[in-house]
Amino acid sequence: SGNIVNNMAELKSAIDKAQAGDVIVMSNGIWKDAEIDFKANGIVDKPIVLKAETPGKVFIEGQSFLKIAGHYLEVHDLYFRNGYTPINSVIQFKSDEKNAAYDCKVVNCVIENFTQLDRRKKDHWVEFWGQRNELLYCYIAGKSNDGPTLRAELKGNQHANCHHIIANNYFGPRPRRGGPRGETMQLGDSYTSMVPAFIEVRDNFLDRCNGEVEVISSKTNYNKFINNVFYKCEGSLVLRHGNYATIDSNWFIGDDNSDNIGGVRVINTGHWITNNYFYNLKGNEFRSAIAVMNGIPKSPLNRYNQVTDVVIAHNSWIDCISPLQFSVGSNVNKSDVLPKSEIRSALPIRTSVANNLIYNSKTISEAIVKYYDTPGDIDFQSNYVSGVEGIENLNGFITAEMTVANSQSIVPLVTVVDRNAALFNGFNFSNIKNDIFSNGRSENQAGAICAVKNTKQNLLDVDKYGPVWFEKSKKNTNTKQLSVKSSEELYAAFEKINDGDTILIDADLLKLDKLIKVEESVVLASSNKDQKVRLQFTSTEQVPAFELGAGVNFHLNHLIVEGTKTLNCFEPNQADMSIATNVFVDECTLSGFHSIYKSKKGSFADTLKVVNSELKDLVNGFILDSETEAKGDYNAEFLILDNNKISTIENVLVNFYRGGYDESTIGGNFVFNNNTVEGAGKRGADEILLKTQGIVNVRILNNNFSSIESGFVARLWGEKNNVESGNTIYGKSKIVSDEFLTQKLLY
Amino acid sequence: SGNIVNNMAELKSAIDKAQAGDVIVMSNGIWKDAEIDFKANGIVDKPIVLKAETPGKVFIEGQSFLKIAGHYLEVHDLYFRNGYTPINSVIQFKSDEKNAAYDCKVVNCVIENFTQLDRRKKDHWVEFWGQRNELLYCYIAGKSNDGPTLRAELKGNQHANCHHIIANNYFGPRPRRGGPRGETMQLGDSYTSMVPAFIEVRDNFLDRCNGEVEVISSKTNYNKFINNVFYKCEGSLVLRHGNYATIDSNWFIGDDNSDNIGGVRVINTGHWITNNYFYNLKGNEFRSAIAVMNGIPKSPLNRYNQVTDVVIAHNSWIDCISPLQFSVGSNVNKSDVLPKSEIRSALPIRTSVANNLIYNSKTISEAIVKYYDTPGDIDFQSNYVSGVEGIENLNGFITAEMTVANSQSIVPLVTVVDRNAALFNGFNFSNIKNDIFSNGRSENQAGAICAVKNTKQNLLDVDKYGPVWFEKSKKNTNTKQLSVKSSEELYAAFEKINDGDTILIDADLLKLDKLIKVEESVVLASSNKDQKVRLQFTSTEQVPAFELGAGVNFHLNHLIVEGTKTLNCFEPNQADMSIATNVFVDECTLSGFHSIYKSKKGSFADTLKVVNSELKDLVNGFILDSETEAKGDYNAEFLILDNNKISTIENVLVNFYRGGYDESTIGGNFVFNNNTVEGAGKRGADEILLKTQGIVNVRILNNNFSSIESGFVARLWGEKNNVESGNTIYGKSKIVSDEFLTQKLLY
Ligand SMILES: [Ca+2]
Ligand SMILES: [Ca+2]
CATH class of the missing domain: 2.160.20.10 (Single-stranded right-handed beta-helix, Pectin lyase-like)
Structure with a gap:
């Protein structure tokens, strides 16, 4: 009618x-x-x-x-x-x-x-x-x-x-x-x-x-x-x-x-x-x-x-x-x-x-x-x-x-x-x-x-609740596994995957001369987890190895990923940062990158999680410092590093920054547990290896630090939920806790 | 029932x-x-x-x-x-x-x-x-x-x-x-x-x-x-x-x-x-x-x-x-x-x-x-x-x-x-x-x-409005005139007067050895206004000549009132200061007082008005400075001095003070018009003859000042309603206007 x-x-x-x-x-x-x-x-x-x-x-x-x-x-x-x-x-x-x-x-x-x-x-x-x-x-x-x-x-x-x-x-x-x-x-x-x-x-x-x-x-x-x-x-x-x-x-x-x-x-x-x-x-x-x-x-x-x-x-x-x-x-x-x-x-x-x-x-x-x-x-x-x-x-x-x-x-x-x-x-x-x-x-x-x-x-x-005609929970139950043997096949696979698929690589070494665009949530792994595949990114430009689309969950398992020290391993895609991206790395070796992860202004990761992995020969580790306007914004909710072996980091291992403070969010979470870190940090009495300025929840537990060049391993925010314990530091670097932090109020 | x-x-x-x-x-x-x-x-x-x-x-x-x-x-x-x-x-x-x-x-x-x-x-x-x-x-x-x-x-x-x-x-x-x-x-x-x-x-x-x-x-x-x-x-x-x-x-x-x-x-x-x-x-x-x-x-x-x-x-x-x-x-x-x-x-x-x-x-x-x-x-x-x-x-x-x-x-x-x-x-x-x-x-x-x-x-x-049984406006329409010829009769008259009565004095000179308590609104005057009676207060103690009861309007007309320089002419009665008292002086001569009017802590005069009179040989003139707690209180709403001849004041002619400021009142009014002042004020560059600190409305118009010892005749509060004009000052004393005053805020 x-x-x-x-x-x-x-x-x-x-x-x-x-x-x-x-x-x-x-x-x-x-x-x-x-x-x-x-x-x-x-x-x-x-x-x-x-x-x-x-x-x-x-x-x-x-x-x-x-x-x-x-x-x-x-x-x-x-x-x-x-x-x-x-x-x-x-x-x-x-x-x-x-x-x-x-x-x-x-x-x-x-x-x-x-x-x-x-x-x-x-x-x-x-x-x-x-x-x-x-x-x-x-x-x-x-x-x-x-x-x-x-x-x-x-x-x-x-x-x-x-x-x-x-x-x-x-x-x-x-x-x-x-x-x-x-x-x-x-x-x-x-x-x-x-x-x-x-x-x-x-x-x-x-x-x-x-x-x-x-x-x-x-x-x-x-x-x-x-x-x-x-x-x-x-x-x-x-x-x-x-x-x-x-x-x-x-x-x-x-x-x-x-x-x-x-x-x-x-x-x-x-x-x-x-x-x-x-x-x-x-x-x-x-x-x-x-x-x-x-x-x-x-x-x-x-x-x-x-x-x-x-x-x-x-x-x-x-x-x-x-x-x-x-x-x-x-x-x-x-x-x-x-x-x-x-x-x-x-x-x-x-x-x-x-x-x-x-x-x-x-x-x-x-x-x-x-x-x-x-x-x-x-x-x-x-x-x-x-x-x-x-x-x-x-x-x-x-x-x-x-x-x-x-x-x-x-x-x-x-x-x-x-x-x-x-x-x-x-x-x-x-x-x-x-x-x-x-x-x-x-x-x-x-x-x-x-x-x-x-x-x-x-x-x-x-x-x-809601319209009767609308189905509230939809899931892609039709996920598939793809197997690739060459660089060409790998690039092609990323073109045709759907949400929830898995790509398994069956090779010793793939040389990759351009970036991989990750537009769907996907698991990328070696087909045999005991024989890790080497992915060698050869570009010397400042491009990422993996460019992450909006809303993807990207899992990287049992891989060795290598760069040329100029490129970053993971970066969000500037063209669409509408939805949070997430990265999960398990049992990988990441080396030769300018940074493992580099945020962009306006980008947001819900979770960045690297566990059971080796990180080495890096200029930086995780750089989440793009929200500089002191409006309470920040670039990731959770950064979790657990049980990793980390070595030879020239500059900073973590720079996780939040400017301004209004109590309206969980406030950024950094978990750094059970890692060993050797030979890391920029030299200087005021330098900090794990920078977490303004982050509300920080947990640094049971790590082993040696040959740290920076004056501080970390400076914690005492009045907030920043805790450390069980850490061993060989050498002069140290972890301190500052009770109050000067923060710009947001109103 | x-x-x-x-x-x-x-x-x-x-x-x-x-x-x-x-x-x-x-x-x-x-x-x-x-x-x-x-x-x-x-x-x-x-x-x-x-x-x-x-x-x-x-x-x-x-x-x-x-x-x-x-x-x-x-x-x-x-x-x-x-x-x-x-x-x-x-x-x-x-x-x-x-x-x-x-x-x-x-x-x-x-x-x-x-x-x-x-x-x-x-x-x-x-x-x-x-x-x-x-x-x-x-x-x-x-x-x-x-x-x-x-x-x-x-x-x-x-x-x-x-x-x-x-x-x-x-x-x-x-x-x-x-x-x-x-x-x-x-x-x-x-x-x-x-x-x-x-x-x-x-x-x-x-x-x-x-x-x-x-x-x-x-x-x-x-x-x-x-x-x-x-x-x-x-x-x-x-x-x-x-x-x-x-x-x-x-x-x-x-x-x-x-x-x-x-x-x-x-x-x-x-x-x-x-x-x-x-x-x-x-x-x-x-x-x-x-x-x-x-x-x-x-x-x-x-x-x-x-x-x-x-x-x-x-x-x-x-x-x-x-x-x-x-x-x-x-x-x-x-x-x-x-x-x-x-x-x-x-x-x-x-x-x-x-x-x-x-x-x-x-x-x-x-x-x-x-x-x-x-x-x-x-x-x-x-x-x-x-x-x-x-x-x-x-x-x-x-x-x-x-x-x-x-x-x-x-x-x-x-x-x-x-x-x-x-x-x-x-x-x-x-x-x-x-x-x-x-x-x-x-x-x-x-x-x-x-x-x-x-x-x-x-x-x-x-x-x-209000109860029908209650008459809203009551006046003593039955006022009377009393005539007195001696000090004894004068004291006696003040004992028996009612609100609104008039006491006329028929004598040349009355010597008064104790204070007069004014408990009702009364007019006190010479019976023949062209032959002013002299009232001579002889006490050398610090008592007032006239002690004013709560709520009285006291009119003094065509009289010469003299003191010994130790006593004040008018003072409120400390025992009951519940209601404002008012003083109206017209065509009198007041001389030989420590002050003409002296306030007490908690006292309040609605109007103090002296016109067409002569004020001379005084330590002070009008002292209204008892509210020192900076709570916005003050001791008189209106102090009006118009067309008087004032001379030989040792110290200060007016000290009218209000501490604290909350905009909730008319704010004190001082009117000083058409007076001549000669030989007055404490010597000193910072001294002030007419002190009106904190008073909101001040009007100093068309007066004639000479031989003023104080550095300032007055200091006005520029942002408020403080004005002066038409004044002539012989000598170095001056009137200035300060735009802002530091005031304690009241909340
Ligand atoms: Ca909010
Ligand atoms: Ca009020």
């Missing part, structure tokens, strides 16, 4: 003529470089609808966007892929400064990997303006460039009190960005932090949204976050600015192997955090299940207000370590090195923590409550605990027997056995009417679950 | 036993030192009522207070007078930290001159806590001590979202306080500036509430100010902190002779200022009819946020000068002398000024709009003007013919003649449904009045 339009001219004409109740149907196929300006006016029961002929068969590609402006408009079933927006946003709820959207909906749409080629170029994929707009049942994944995925703008009365709804969407993986501005949602900004927004974020699934430390950054007033699943997201729901948020009935699910997955971080006044279920969270400080921050007294608008009048009630922490952390961000010890207006010394006050449940399946001894400053004015009442030692003298915490219903969900559902255990009745607590399953609290219980009913609770049923 | 109680024990017992629906009646008479803790619980249609046996016949005196805590309580008809509170407040809507009031009312009560004996002691007369409490039909006047008259407290969820109502009250005169914290109402503070308050202040009459520059200081969100009359209040309704205030249908009435009477001062975001009527306002900057301030970029919590998203629509400015002033408080020129966090450089933005009416009965040429910085982003639309020259090129202002209905009100009611003059239709302007008289805007017009109906508009009918 409705007018079918087949091209942009027809679409434009249909929009221009649209009347309330009209349906405009975009014909199936690829719409390339579609700049859609859906500006029209429906009425309350007669919206104007723009939709796909067949859901999932209308592809918006190339340099495209959708603007929506007017009243009562709906957009259904469009699929954005293979491209990026030429403007600031992909879907934008306004046409221009004077025309925003009111009572409009975007439903069942997909934006997949529609990311800028240059990671540094900033955009938003969904930009809310106007009032009472909705994003429903959409799938959005794969943004790797600068800027929050979804952003609500509130500057101006016509955008305030907006009451937008973001519901039933699937926010698929967002890769680590390696710097700030990688939120999945940002609702307002500090300049509109006084604005009433009333944005409702409910029933969404957030799947590994790892962009930065804030999965959601709430910066306006009266926002509600209800019944969302945060599945293994490396970040938190952060109440960054604005007050009186409601965080109710959400699931925060962690991972045994990560301490980067967070829960809720609390700043400002009057939030109610109720009925939430936190499972398997292990993080500290910013990454803790509940991180209640210290504020700056009389804080500037864009910094940290004191926490006051917050209620944390009827939550459950299951298999979490130290889930309640207070005065996070306290830096009173830095009063001498930071200006007064930067000192977070204002303790949280008038805050209630009551009627919560803490359960650990294996008894632990870590404190439930952790303080980073003197305790503020926190009222703990009737919190029930099982599986934590040493709570006898902890006011407001009571040991209780608990029941675990494991079979009903991927998450164990825990309740207190004693149905008459006393509860605290705080001011307005009677407003907490239901539990996490929306069951009434007439027979009230501590924790998020009042009673486990017989219904199965399938939390992770991803089909409840 | 109800239980009559006769004393505190019976009252306490009645309160303890009170049930929903009970009425407790306090018997007529004086209740001294009554500490009433009205803690009980009524229900919605059955409140518990505490009331006077006969309205106006139950007097609460001495050290008394009333606390109210619980639900559905009402207090009626109590009269607080002749005393002060021993605690922090007179009427307090809480009993203690745990017990506040909800849905309680105070109706038809009076608090009159219930002021602390020590002006420096801080209290509040009505302190709001809890939620949904009301102050209705009360009369409150005469607070002269430290602290806002009415204060709403919002710290804690149990006090937030409070929805208090303050309606139909008469706020009688509040004298100038001579420093900050003299507001008539303060709603919240900067620490609760993010809290939603929803306080409604409507239908009140504010009569000469002159305490300080803020008559009302709104510091929380969503407060409403509707249909109030601000009658000759030396201050403004100030939106100091918090956002989204509604200021609708208020009357701001000025005075021909004052430029201290203000209108609305705007800071922060989202206020709607509509349908207000501004009459006869002449002030500038903080005192202008509409003062829109500059903000501090990323302001600290307690300073000045940028103005954004404000709507100023359908207001009328009648006989006002430059009613619209923008970027008030801009101090970008002080970037060198103040820290960056003090520079108000953020211009007002996204602000609409539309559909207003500007009328001047005599055509003036002063600009309607005044800027103290470059213009911000202000949208002027469809503002109609009559009686202002030079608006031809002013965007958004249109000359129009207007109709004046003078006979119907003390304020001329002005409308545009053309009933079809075009109006601007801004975002949400359709919410401005009525005009200032609550008539519909179906036939819409610019300005506050849509149509003048035939009904008489008696704005100043004070009987509409």
Whole structure:
């Protein structure tokens, strides 16, 4: 039903003529470089609808966007892929400064990997303006460039009190960005932090949204976050600015192997955090299940207000370590090195923590409550605990027997056995009417679950989220192995491989006179791992041996790779650095390179990992120093060197740099364990072999250094997570730790 | 009806036993030192009522207070007078930290001159806590001590979202306080500036509430100010902190002779200022009819946020000068002398000024709009003007013919003649449904009045406000004249006078060996003004000649008053400095005093005025320097010396001091006009004859100085309102102007 339009001219004409109740149907196929300006006016029961002929068969590609402006408009079933927006946003709820959207909906749409080629170029994929707009049942994944995925703008009365709804969407993986501005949602900004927004974020699934430390950054007033699943997201729901948020009935699910997955971080006044279920969270400080921050007294608008009048009630922490952390961000010890207006010394006050449940399946001894400053004015009442030692003298915490219903969900559902255990009745607590399953609290219980009913609770049923027509997890299950015997065959193989393939080389030595472009994720290895093939790159120009395309995972196994000392072994391809590239080297020998890896401005590797290998005769080792603008960016999330034999490095072995610091990311990780290093480093008392300026997490353990020419093996950043131990250094070089680092603040 | 109680024990017992629906009646008479803790619980249609046996016949005196805590309580008809509170407040809507009031009312009560004996002691007369409490039909006047008259407290969820109502009250005169914290109402503070308050202040009459520059200081969100009359209040309704205030249908009435009477001062975001009527306002900057301030970029919590998203629509400015002033408080020129966090450089933005009416009965040429910085982003639309020259090129202002209905009100009611003059239709302007008289805007017009109906508009009918049983303006109309011939008779006369009496002296010379205590406002004069009586004070101790009681106006006419050089002529009485004292000297000779006037710590004179007199043979002249704590306090509002002959002053003629500066007061006024000064001042290049450190308004005009020993006659404060002209100085002494003064900031 409705007018079918087949091209942009027809679409434009249909929009221009649209009347309330009209349906405009975009014909199936690829719409390339579609700049859609859906500006029209429906009425309350007669919206104007723009939709796909067949859901999932209308592809918006190339340099495209959708603007929506007017009243009562709906957009259904469009699929954005293979491209990026030429403007600031992909879907934008306004046409221009004077025309925003009111009572409009975007439903069942997909934006997949529609990311800028240059990671540094900033955009938003969904930009809310106007009032009472909705994003429903959409799938959005794969943004790797600068800027929050979804952003609500509130500057101006016509955008305030907006009451937008973001519901039933699937926010698929967002890769680590390696710097700030990688939120999945940002609702307002500090300049509109006084604005009433009333944005409702409910029933969404957030799947590994790892962009930065804030999965959601709430910066306006009266926002509600209800019944969302945060599945293994490396970040938190952060109440960054604005007050009186409601965080109710959400699931925060962690991972045994990560301490980067967070829960809720609390700043400002009057939030109610109720009925939430936190499972398997292990993080500290910013990454803790509940991180209640210290504020700056009389804080500037864009910094940290004191926490006051917050209620944390009827939550459950299951298999979490130290889930309640207070005065996070306290830096009173830095009063001498930071200006007064930067000192977070204002303790949280008038805050209630009551009627919560803490359960650990294996008894632990870590404190439930952790303080980073003197305790503020926190009222703990009737919190029930099982599986934590040493709570006898902890006011407001009571040991209780608990029941675990494991079979009903991927998450164990825990309740207190004693149905008459006393509860605290705080001011307005009677407003907490239901539990996490929306069951009434007439027979009230501590924790998020009042009673486990017989219904199965399938939390992770991803089909409840996003468009029904869209398959959320696609994999190339059809991978193949190619075997090559010559240089020509090798170059040819790289032309025809698909994602996930393997190339095995059956030869002693291949001479390679030009670079290899790696455009798909691939494993390159010797066909017999006990007889390593030699790859000899002969160019004397400054080209790389391997040029890595966007998003590839490149594995190099059981190979000897040799250069001429002028070329670098691995380099990202400048032409498309939209998605992080990764390099995994195992049991190889790399020698004769100017650098093993050399970053470029704007490039980002999630993981660079070299293990069980020999690295020798190099000018440099790993150079990740291209982000020099002090904006908090850096060139790799993880650089891991484990169990390698390293020798004869003329200059620097690692230069991993981050300028500027805003606490918004994991912050760079360097792991250097179990290596032997001999004859390395530039000569000089001030020279450093392993340079990690500004990197937050550094681990240098159990290495053996000899004949190091540089004055320092490493200089660590004491106040951050920089540690060394078990290292042996023959000679005069040394590892030191500097407590504070002068960093440019980022705001 | 109800239980009559006769004393505190019976009252306490009645309160303890009170049930929903009970009425407790306090018997007529004086209740001294009554500490009433009205803690009980009524229900919605059955409140518990505490009331006077006969309205106006139950007097609460001495050290008394009333606390109210619980639900559905009402207090009626109590009269607080002749005393002060021993605690922090007179009427307090809480009993203690745990017990506040909800849905309680105070109706038809009076608090009159219930002021602390020590002006420096801080209290509040009505302190709001809890939620949904009301102050209705009360009369409150005469607070002269430290602290806002009415204060709403919002710290804690149990006090937030409070929805208090303050309606139909008469706020009688509040004298100038001579420093900050003299507001008539303060709603919240900067620490609760993010809290939603929803306080409604409507239908009140504010009569000469002159305490300080803020008559009302709104510091929380969503407060409403509707249909109030601000009658000759030396201050403004100030939106100091918090956002989204509604200021609708208020009357701001000025005075021909004052430029201290203000209108609305705007800071922060989202206020709607509509349908207000501004009459006869002449002030500038903080005192202008509409003062829109500059903000501090990323302001600290307690300073000045940028103005954004404000709507100023359908207001009328009648006989006002430059009613619209923008970027008030801009101090970008002080970037060198103040820290960056003090520079108000953020211009007002996204602000609409539309559909207003500007009328001047005599055509003036002063600009309607005044800027103290470059213009911000202000949208002027469809503002109609009559009686202002030079608006031809002013965007958004249109000359129009207007109709004046003078006979119907003390304020001329002005409308545009053309009933079809075009109006601007801004975002949400359709919410401005009525005009200032609550008539519909179906036939819409610019300005506050849509149509003048035939009904008489008696704005100043004070009987509409406060308790009907209370007479608002009481005067001693029964003043008398006493005639005295001897010292004994003079002392005796001062014992028996009443307020407003006159004492005439019929003698040549009276020798007075002790001080005269002036406890009532009185005129002291020679019976024949052409034959001045000599009053010779003979004490050689450091006592004053005249000791001034609290609140007196002391007039001295046609007298010669002589001292022994050890005593001061006038001094406030330390025992009670609760109310400002005033001294008026006309056609007298004052000689042989250590000082003419000497302040004391905590003393305050509203006006010290000496005219047409001779001052000679003094150690000092006027010493007003007792407030040394740099808290913005000072010892007199006005010191006026006009047309005097002054000679032989050993030390300093004037020392008028204010330490600290917060812009919250008129700021001290020194007028020194048409005097001749000969042989005065301490010798020394750095000495100053007229010291006015920190005084905001100084006017030194047309004086004649000779034989001045001090290096300076005066040093003026250039950036403030300090001016001199027409002065003649014989000799080397001089008047200089220093642009900036180093002042301690007060917050
Ligand atoms: Ca962020
Ligand atoms: Ca004030």
